[in-house]
Amino acid sequence: GGGDDKGNSADGGVFRLGITEPTAIDPFNTQESEGTLVTHNLFTGLYKVTPDGKLIPKLAESATTSDDGKTWTFKIKAGTKFTNGEPVDAESFVRAWTRVADKKSASDVAYHMAGIEGYEDLNSGKTDKFAGVKAVDAGTLEVKLATGDFEFDKKTVHTAFAPVPKAAGAADNKAFNDAPIGNGPFKIEGSWEHNKKITLVRNDDYGFEKAKLAKVELTILNPNNTATLEYQGFQAGTFDWARMPTPQLSVAKQKFEPKGQWISADTSGINYLVAFNTNAPLNTPDARKAISYAIDREAIAKGVFQGMQKPASSVLPPSFADVYQEGVCTTCVKQDTAKAKELAEKSGLKPGTVLDFGYNTGSGHEEWVQAVAQQLKDVLGLEVKLNGKPFKEALSEQQDKKTAGIWRSAWGADYPTADNFLFPLLATGSINEDPATGKAQGDNRGRYSNPEYDKLLDQARATKDAAARAALYKQAEKLAVDTDQALIPLWKRTQYRLANTAKFNNVQMDFFEDPNLAEISAK
Amino acid sequence: MTELTKSTADSGTAEPAAGAATATANAEPAVARITQWGEIRHRFVANKLAVVGLVLVAVLFLTAIFAPLLAPQDPYHQDLTNTLADPSSAHWLGTDALGRDQFSRIIFGTRIAVEVGLASIFLACTIGIVIGALSGYFGKATDSVLMRIADVFFAFPLIIGAIVIIMAMGRGVMPVIISLAVFSWPTVARLLRSSILSVREADYVHAARALGAGTSRIIIRHIIPNSIAAVMAYAAFSVGGAIVAEASLSFLGVGVSPEVPEWGNMLAGAKDFLGVKDYLWVYPSIAIVLTVLGFVFVGDGLRDALDPKLR
Amino acid sequence: MAELSKTDEAVDAPAEATEEKAIAAFEAPVERGEPILQVRNLVKHFPLTKGVLFKRQVGAVKAVDGVSFDLYQGETLGIVGESGCGKSTVAKLLMLLETATAGEVLYKGQDITKLSGRALKAVRRNIQMVFQDPYTSLNPRMTVGDIIGEPFEIHPEVAPKGDRRRKVQELLDVVGLNPEYINRYPHQFSGGQRQRIGIARGLALNPEIIICDEPVSALDVSVQAQVINLMEKLQDEFNLSYIFIAHDLSIVRHISDRVGVMYLGKMAEIGTDAQIYDHPTHPYTQALLSAVPVPDPEVRENRERIILTGDVPSPANPPSGCRFRTRCWKAEDRCATEEPLLAIPTRFKGQDTPAAHVSACHFAEEKTVLAV
Amino acid sequence: MTTSNLTEELPAQRKGDDETPVLEVRDLHVEFKTREGIVRAVNGVNYSVKSGETLAVLGESGSGKSVTAQAIMGILDSPPGRVAKGEILFRGQDILKLDEEERRKLRGPKMAMIFQDALSALNPVFSVGNQLGEMFRVHQGMSKKDAKLKAIELMDRVKIPAAKARVNDYPHQFSGGMRQRIMIAMALALEPDLIIADEPTTALDVTVQAQVMDLLAELQKEYAMGLILITHDLGVVADVADKIAVMYAGRIVEQAPIHELYKRPAHPYTRGLLDSIPRLDQKGQELYAIKGLPPNLLKPPAGCAFNPRCPKAQDICRTDVPALVPVTERDGAELVGRASACHFWKEQIHG
Amino acid sequence: MGSYVIRRLGQMVVVLFGATVVLFAALFVLPGDPVGSLGGDKARDPAVVAELRERYGLNDPLPVQYGNFVKNLAKGDLGEDYTQRRPVTEILAPKLTNTAKLAVLAIVIDIAIGLLAGMIAALFRYSFWDVLITLLTTMAVGFPSFVIGMVLLSTFSVKLQMFPVIADGSFNSMILPAFTLAILDAALVARLMRGTMLEVLKADYVKTAVAKGLPRRTVLFKHVMRNSIIPVVTYLGISFGSLLGGALITEAIFNWDGIGLALVMAIQQQNNPIIIGVVSFGVLVFVVLNLLVDLLYAVLDPRIRLA
Ligand SMILES: Nc1ncnc2c1ncn2[C@@H]1O[C@H](COP(=O)(O)OP(=O)(O)OP(=O)(O)O)[C@@H](O)[C@H]1O
Ligand SMILES: Nc1ncnc2c1ncn2[C@@H]1O[C@H](COP(=O)(O)OP(=O)(O)OP(=O)(O)O)[C@@H](O)[C@H]1O
Ligand SMILES: [Mg+2]
Numbered sequence A: 001g002g003g004d005d006k007g008n009s010a011d012g013g014v015f016r017l018g019i020t021e022p023t024a025i026d027p028f029n030t031q032e033s034e035g036t037l038v039t040h041n042l043f044t045g046l047y048k049v050t051p052d053g054k055l056i057p058k059l060a061e062s063a064t065t066s067d068d069g070k071t072w073t074f075k076i077k078a079g080t081k082f083t084n085g086e087p088v089d090a091e092s093f094v095r096a097w098t099r100v101a102d103k104k105s106a107s108d109v110a111y112h113m114a115g116i117e118g119y120e121d122l123n124s125g126k127t128d129k130f131a132g133v134k135a136v137d138a139g140t141l142e143v144k145l146a147t148g149d150f151e152f153d154k155k156t157v158h159t160a161f162a163p164v165p166k167a168a169g170a171a172d173n174k175a176f177n178d179a180p181i182g183n184g185p186f187k188i189e190g191s192w193e194h195n196k197k198i199t200l201v202r203n204d205d206y207g208f209e210k211a212k213l214a215k216v217e218l219t220i221l222n223p224n225n226t227a228t229l230e231y232q233g234f235q236a237g238t239f240d241w242a243r244m245p246t247p248q249l250s251v252a253k254q255k256f257e258p259k260g261q262w263i264s265a266d267t268s269g270i271n272y273l274v275a276f277n278t279n280a281p282l283n284t285p286d287a288r289k290a291i292s293y294a295i296d297r298e299a300i301a302k303g304v305f306q307g308m309q310k311p312a313s314s315v316l317p318p319s320f321a322d323v324y325q326e327g328v329c330t331t332c333v334k335q336d337t338a339k340a341k342e343l344a345e346k347s348g349l350k351p352g353t354v355l356d357f358g359y360n361t362g363s364g365h366e367e368w369v370q371a372v373a374q375q376l377k378d379v380l381g382l383e384v385k386l387n388g389k390p391f392k393e394a395l396s397e398q399q400d401k402k403t404a405g406i407w408r409s410a411w412g413a414d415y416p417t418a419d420n421f422l423f424p425l426l427a428t429g430s431i432n433e434d435p436a437t438g439k440a441q442g443d444n445r446g447r448y449s450n451p452e453y454d455k456l457l458d459q460a461r462a463t464k465d466a467a468a469r470a471a472l473y474k475q476a477e478k479l480a481v482d483t484d485q486a487l488i489p490l491w492k493r494t495q496y497r498l499a500n501t502a503k504f505n506n507v508q509m510d511f512f513e514d515p516n517l518a519e520i521s522a523k
Numbered sequence B: 001m002t003e004l005t006k007s008t009a010d011s012g013t014a015e016p017a018a019g020a021a022t023a024t025a026n027a028e029p030a031v032a033r034i035t036q037w038g039e040i041r042h043r044f045v046a047n048k049l050a051v052v053g054l055v056l057v058a059v060l061f062l063t064a065i066f067a068p069l070l071a072p073q074d075p076y077h078q079d080l081t082n083t084l085a086d087p088s089s090a091h092w093l094g095t096d097a098l099g100r101d102q103f104s105r106i107i108f109g110t111r112i113a114v115e116v117g118l119a120s121i122f123l124a125c126t127i128g129i130v131i132g133a134l135s136g137y138f139g140k141a142t143d144s145v146l147m148r149i150a151d152v153f154f155a156f157p158l159i160i161g162a163i164v165i166i167m168a169m170g171r172g173v174m175p176v177i178i179s180l181a182v183f184s185w186p187t188v189a190r191l192l193r194s195s196i197l198s199v200r201e202a203d204y205v206h207a208a209r210a211l212g213a214g215t216s217r218i219i220i221r222h223i224i225p226n227s228i229a230a231v232m233a234y235a236a237f238s239v240g241g242a243i244v245a246e247a248s249l250s251f252l253g254v255g256v257s258p259e260v261p262e263w264g265n266m267l268a269g270a271k272d273f274l275g276v277k278d279y280l281w282v283y284p285s286i287a288i289v290l291t292v293l294g295f296v297f298v299g300d301g302l303r304d305a306l307d308p309k310l311r
Numbered sequence C: 001m002a003e004l005s006k007t008d009e010a011v012d013a014p015a016e017a018t019e020e021k022a023i024a025a026f027e028a029p030v031e032r033g034e035p036i037l038q039v040r041n042l043v044k045h046f047p048l049t050k051g052v053l054f055k056r057q058v059g060a061v062k063a064v065d066g067v068s069f070d071l072y073q074g075e076t077l078g079i080v081g082e083s084g085c086g087k088s089t090v091a092k093l094l095m096l097l098e099t100a101t102a103g104e105v106l107y108k109g110q111d112i113t114k115l116s117g118r119a120l121k122a123v124r125r126n127i128q129m130v131f132q133d134p135y136t137s138l139n140p141r142m143t144v145g146d147i148i149g150e151p152f153e154i155h156p157e158v159a160p161k162g163d164r165r166r167k168v169q170e171l172l173d174v175v176g177l178n179p180e181y182i183n184r185y186p187h188q189f190s191g192g193q194r195q196r197i198g199i200a201r202g203l204a205l206n207p208e209i210i211i212c213d214e215p216v217s218a219l220d221v222s223v224q225a226q227v228i229n230l231m232e233k234l235q236d237e238f239n240l241s242y243i244f245i246a247h248d249l250s251i252v253r254h255i256s257d258r259v260g261v262m263y264l265g266k267m268a269e270i271g272t273d274a275q276i277y278d279h280p281t282h283p284y285t286q287a288l289l290s291a292v293p294v295p296d297p298e299v300r301e302n303r304e305r306i307i308l309t310g311d312v313p314s315p316a317n318p319p320s321g322c323r324f325r326t327r328c329w330k331a332e333d334r335c336a337t338e339e340p341l342l343a344i345p346t347r348f349k350g351q352d353t354p355a356a357h358v359s360a361c362h363f364a365e366e367k368t369v370l371a372v
Numbered sequence D: 001m002t003t004s005n006l007t008e009e010l011p012a013q014r015k016g017d018d019e020t021p022v023l024e025v026r027d028l029h030v031e032f033k034t035r036e037g038i039v040r041a042v043n044g045v046n047y048s049v050k051s052g053e054t055l056a057v058l059g060e061s062g063s064g065k066s067v068t069a070q071a072i073m074g075i076l077d078s079p080p081g082r083v084a085k086g087e088i089l090f091r092g093q094d095i096l097k098l099d100e101e102e103r104r105k106l107r108g109p110k111m112a113m114i115f116q117d118a119l120s121a122l123n124p125v126f127s128v129g130n131q132l133g134e135m136f137r138v139h140q141g142m143s144k145k146d147a148k149l150k151a152i153e154l155m156d157r158v159k160i161p162a163a164k165a166r167v168n169d170y171p172h173q174f175s176g177g178m179r180q181r182i183m184i185a186m187a188l189a190l191e192p193d194l195i196i197a198d199e200p201t202t203a204l205d206v207t208v209q210a211q212v213m214d215l216l217a218e219l220q221k222e223y224a225m226g227l228i229l230i231t232h233d234l235g236v237v238a239d240v241a242d243k244i245a246v247m248y249a250g251r252i253v254e255q256a257p258i259h260e261l262y263k264r265p266a267h268p269y270t271r272g273l274l275d276s277i278p279r280l281d282q283k284g285q286e287l288y289a290i291k292g293l294p295p296n297l298l299k300p301p302a303g304c305a306f307n308p309r310c311p312k313a314q315d316i317c318r319t320d321v322p323a324l325v326p327v328t329e330r331d332g333a334e335l336v337g338r339a340s341a342c343h344f345w346k347e348q349i350h351g
Numbered sequence E: 001m002g003s004y005v006i007r008r009l010g011q012m013v014v015v016l017f018g019a020t021v022v023l024f025a026a027l028f029v030l031p032g033d034p035v036g037s038l039g040g041d042k043a044r045d046p047a048v049v050a051e052l053r054e055r056y057g058l059n060d061p062l063p064v065q066y067g068n069f070v071k072n073l074a075k076g077d078l079g080e081d082y083t084q085r086r087p088v089t090e091i092l093a094p095k096l097t098n099t100a101k102l103a104v105l106a107i108v109i110d111i112a113i114g115l116l117a118g119m120i121a122a123l124f125r126y127s128f129w130d131v132l133i134t135l136l137t138t139m140a141v142g143f144p145s146f147v148i149g150m151v152l153l154s155t156f157s158v159k160l161q162m163f164p165v166i167a168d169g170s171f172n173s174m175i176l177p178a179f180t181l182a183i184l185d186a187a188l189v190a191r192l193m194r195g196t197m198l199e200v201l202k203a204d205y206v207k208t209a210v211a212k213g214l215p216r217r218t219v220l221f222k223h224v225m226r227n228s229i230i231p232v233v234t235y236l237g238i239s240f241g242s243l244l245g246g247a248l249i250t251e252a253i254f255n256w257d258g259i260g261l262a263l264v265m266a267i268q269q270q271n272n273p274i275i276i277g278v279v280s281f282g283v284l285v286f287v288v289l290n291l292l293v294d295l296l297y298a299v300l301d302p303r304i305r306l307a
């Protein structure tokens, strides 16, 4: 434990927290917040992102973009090393990205590189070279994209874009999977003790401002009730950082806010309802609007979430300040039963209509889902059929062509771009229907498809000027979420954490909702 | 209650008569008729815990039947302006996270409990009795095959097997009932089989065969009635177990749909309120415990009452 | 009663015809004094098996190994012998509760060992059984009425439905129980009363033969006499034939017209009660009789007792030759090699002495042991 | 330490003084508390045994024979049973007044018991050698090895063939007669002064029964022990007993030396018992049967417990409990050792 | 006896075969593609899905998949799981140890508490202690294990802080979960023990033992104990199944990293190799345990001849 690290030195201290077992901590397949926390601290890529989505250059000393947005040239900072002594150079990026996109890796995060030229060939196993990524020299990385993208630099904050040393080998190198050798502020002590713990220690040879903490102990917790355990652990003094079960939030806030141990932030994500656009009864914008109007977000936020969730009226999160439009979804702003009924009538959403309402079980959605269902029943007289499914089944059902009604869903940003919401959730290209099974393989499961919207996105992507681009994105969002009501925003992604500020300074929640380990220092 | 006390008194007076009958039957012929059921009832009623159990079970049944009359509110009615309200005169047991009246939900919860508990055990007993009887009476290859099949199901831990089935069938009351039954029948079958094995060689069975009785008659009239006692007691006892298992499934998120007023659901919803809103899990727990205790007591009482050796 | 030769009347007719004939034969009356049951070389081996998946037989318990005797209409044949010698197995074979390994049981001349179905049911009307233990032979969950009435349910032709209750009450009366007890359960009766219920059940179908397997062994001395008296009374009333199995030699003597002594699956000696008790010729019978404790202290001082040494050998592995030789004081080499036949010993053949009855001993001789 | 202080206080003689009985039971009452009420299983039993003497206790099932024996041995099922009243004098000392540990030390070295069903009386899960040797290990502190040798010796003593080979066998591997002999061996192990045999041969075949009774009688003579033989078989009694006590419904109804009783019973119950034995001269006749059923000890009949079944019962029998009184000849001459608990013993014995 | 063991092993194979076939069939009909998505809300790249389906042979028909499973099983290989892509044996090994630790402690508690309570209740029949124990054991049967677990956790760990909230594998952190797991069986063992002991106490051989002048403790701990324990041993063998089922809930409540928990997760994620691994293992252990129990039974009770 960290009990004996009371020394007042700024360097040192052990920070303890609980996580669930990550899928992977090797950048080739790091995906969820747990793995991201570890990988981000083991590896440093081109940029780092601030909690509000700003880029801070790390290995990228500079970046230049061609006018068509297709060619990106990054100057790599010289002289930094992996912890095994290998230099970090352009080649280590080429190596890493190829490793991710390779077919044999079957990486779940490879698709983030889908815009890079040669991805298809590499990912389908036609070649083992990544045509679009080139180390011009040790300090220069050149990336060619298939279509123009002026925000490609922002994407590289994803762990998949981290450099790896030669020692990494292929993606199935178990030794590296469990004990990655990185270039980050921390290095792993020993290797990943599955389901038990991961210990990080300070990388004293870090090429940037060194971490202050001597050690970070990540206890791996039972995924079934991590939040409860973290919270209990924090209260018992076992953890210095904790999430909380939603039901306990208000009590926890009362208890810890006065102590200054309460952290809250609206982060880069959205909770919404997928509405199946192509199937009755929600195949008209009016029907979808009726649903949206019928929901009293405020009441649920207050009653069910004890005020700990905030209603959302847009898809893009407030943390993306340049594109955020509060109230862009007019139906979301306030419950309006009259309008709801009127629109329902107009769209043939008669009382008694059966509305399937799906959600995935075991993730704490049971409660509010029932509240929404009740409101739809009360306001529109719909016969709402709650359909709780374990995750895999839920997903498979959502993907099905015949599925109708609404599903609970949420989206968290991978990187701070509007495109990261607007394309996957709403673009026609993101339906990606499997011709054989008719399943929507992309994330646009509501199968919203509006050529006008797609055009707006294309335009935005091809716009070099950031402000103009933001305007186009805003326009697209308004079209999909307001005019067409392709999906139904519910609440913002608001996150709460407890941090042991009695022992540590400068504890914050980062863009990925994790503690900013590299900046924390012991008191 | 008056009923019960009365019957206690009744059999209380009947008993010495029975004793006298055994002893001096030849002397005085006019003795009150004492049936076997009377005897069993007497032994059962004399067992205080069993009576307590019976009362609990009776209360449960009545509550289930008259739930709409007893519940002060609609168990589905949400009041988002009054969520997580502590117990008060308006809501005796408080409200849950959706502002639903907990008391009403607990009352309605008896229905699922009764339904699942009885139906699953009934089903399990039916399968178990048929298979156990066949296995025990015919022995040999029939026995081996049936018992290996029983072993397969017996070797699956109940909850695990149930989860797999529910996954395949979807959530709902029926899948829960079926999955509980599918993994409980082997116990019944084994129980019945072993008592049949001992009864099968009893002299009275030989006697019946000597009279020319056929197989079905022997099984139905002689073997089953004499070996079913253990099964009945086990069944009563297991109804409690099934209710707990069903609640466990809901607790694990694979039981009946969460809006359904059901105790396991209530507990699952309440477990995160541990230490904050304890009444949310305390009351459903009490409901489960009392129900299970009721059936356990009844089962125990039945076992003792049906066993003429135990006095 | 001369040599017991195997009857050659073994029927080879088609099964169907045999059955019909059999049933017809069972209806025919038999005069008092004629054999109603002839047992010929009856054998029952219980296989001893062993094996992993496929059972193979590694031996057999030779529970009954070639037993022959006759039972005459209206008589009581007593069978005595030590525990495990096969008495109950014989009873079960006669009752067709076990299938014989070999041998025949001729009921009115018809072999009944291979019967099944309707014919078997028909025989069962005529041969009934009273069990040893009155506590286990009555279904505890049936009323006395149901127990005694069950035969009528199985053989509805015997008594029309409406008549049954009356019949049951009659039977209760016959065995000396209060007919009002019809609704009671067995546990509400004493052992002696229960045994009467068992007898009533046996009587229900008006059988000709009742096989009693130790019917009074479980009863107290003071009750035993009541049951024995009842049985004798019923015999006179209904012209019954009894096979009376017991180990209490004095009871057997009291009730039996003839007595058979069994040892280890075989019949050692058969004769009238006087022949067996007063003129036993088989050493085993002699030992048995001398071992019986006599309830008269005067006699005990001046009687010779033959105390056998050793235990009864296992029927799974019986001694060669004469089975009794391992405990017999007279045994010679011949006994180990040659199996003595159950026949009138040569030395008594043709003599008009009570000792001239069948006895399976090479060295049969009279020896006065004390009568019971 | 195996000898208790008690043993030293007790008169050390065995064969000597024939007048002090080894055991004397005085007015013993035992009752069982059951749900139906109090069962008075033993209602004032008196008897005594001297060294080398055999007392047969006779009586039908449930008359309290075993319970009396259990009370003497201190192995009553309690609860529900308890000795309500009375004394049990072992060599003059009331053992009911001893504490449990002192009493325990009497069991085995001083008094032992043989049970009816040896199969259930031997622990099925321990070898017979172990169970026999236990006597020596516990009471004499013998080593395991020595105890086993002793066990073999004992088994030889009771004529179990190949004792050495069979000492490690389990009870179920022996035949009934052998088991009973092992029980006898166990009882005799420490050469006690008194043996109580509760129906030792009822479960055995006649030929084996004779073997076992012979052995028991022989050993009893040899060690000059007092033997209480409980049975309901009049035949067995006639063979071995010196005197008889007949019990009915928890009481001794008649006591007599063996010859006397068979000749001239002084109680109608004894008479009935003797008459219900089939006799040669009675063949073809109806047996005498005591009518009716044994009494219910929960509600014993008023007066003489035998009155509902007694052919000679008078009014007094239904009201007054007859005391056990000495029986005399017609002329009043004392009949040594005889007593009867019948109001009409005179009529009974003298016709 | 050797042949008995062989026959039992044969039966074991049959049962294991039956159980895995049933399980395979059940998993096969489950809706949803086991490699169709990750844990989050995002869909997997179709290319990845195709690659994984190919890799895990999920396109093969059921009998082929089962055949492969059996083939690999013979080599002690349970395949790779679908999320972390690590060998199932490697993932499950430490979890198995953890569950085993818990189960062993639970059984120790079962036996200790159960036997003791049962003995006291039987010896002092109808006394205050008997009534108390009867009441407590019945209550224990009536309390669902999750309720017990939650109460214990909130009382002893959260409020009183006597035990760690987060199980760290230490003995201290095993106590509460093991106790939760054990309580039901302990109660049943106690009831069983009480019943058999009452019967044994009435047995003639106990009377014999007393009549032999054996000290009370010898009578109790030698003669009575050995005979009473036999049904308890059988029960413990059978109860293993419920122990595993109970572990599922207990592990979830106490964050005990065992196979029960792994199973719950695997079922949610349709991580079939793990499900099959855990269930096969559970069935195997169950059958082996019952065989051992039967053998032990024969050791404890010489009357039993195994054939
Ligand atoms: N079903 C069976 N399987 C194997 N052996 C059997 C079976 N039934 C009886 N035996 C054996 O056959 C022999 C004869 O048994 P049977 O019951 O006929 O003896 P019995 O003379 O009636 O003895 P008892 O006087 O004890 O009733 C015994 O050794 C017995 O163990
Ligand atoms: N544990 C007990 N609880 C209640 N009643 C008992 C108990 N033990 C014995 N009795 C009663 O005490 C009476 C005398 O029993 P006991 O065993 O002494 O009879 P017995 O003369 O030995 O009979 P048997 O010849 O059948 O052995 C019986 O009526 C019996 O019901
Ligand atoms: Mg027999």
Ligand SMILES: [Mg+2]
Residues within 6 Å of the ligand: D065, D066, D067, D198
């Ligand atoms: Mg007795």
